Amino acid sequence: MSEAARPLVALEAASRVYGSGTAAVRALDSVDLAVTAGEFVAITGPSGSGKSTAMNILGCLDRPTSGSYRFAGRPLERAPREVLALVRRHFIGFVFQGFNLLPRTSALENVELPLVYRGLPAAERRARARAALARVGLADRERHSVSELSGGQQQRVAIARALVSEPVLLLADEPTGNLDSKTSHEIMALLSELNRGGLTIVMVTHEPDIAAYAARELRFRDGRIVADLRRGERR
DSSP, X not given: OOTTTSOSEEEEEEEEEESOGGGOEEEEEEEEEEEOTTOEEEEEOSTTSSHHHHHHHHTTSSOOSEEEEEETTEEOTTOOHHHHHHHHHHHEEEEETTOOOOTTSBHHHHHHHHHHHTTOOHHHHHHXXXXXXXXXXXXXXXXXXXXXXXXXXHHHHHHHHHHTTOOSEEXXXXXXXXXXXXXXXXXXXXXXXXXXXXXXEEEEOSOHHHHTTSSEEEEEETTEEEEEEETTOOO
């Protein structure tokens, strides 16, 4: 299989079981899932359906109990924690419902943080953070502390922080969950623009109007994928 045809991320017969014996919970049940580079995929389903577990495995925050997980063709299901951390640091960006920003620091300092962990020189960190903030429309807010920003602006800072490391995959977990309707659609318009620019995005959401921004929707129930729908096929 060529590099172009190979999925960026792929689960094969992947299961995740928490606990053991009679207390065991099968959060993911023999799931097959493949996402190619450049896709925008929404993962939907009710609470407890397995969508967050799948997201955690794709983001190298967890491993499947059985089955396989491949990132750019490389098996990671048995990779040591140090390897998973390197994959997260260099190839994956994360956006969360709660923003996860440092409230008493500036937007620029928040965006710089991933580059501090990578050991980049201060001047390079600052330049890349400024470019990322400009990319999300916040060039004029770089000196503002997080507490001075609106919820939508805070989520834009969080997206800039996810972009500053130049990831190949962006994982968004309920990215509009704390936002009003108007701001939610502004954030989704930004994510759509980033996807059109070539960024692969996998997003967890329980909101149908938010899922509709994605070209593909994977519906989870009871730890399994029960529907794999493309735009125009949703019911």
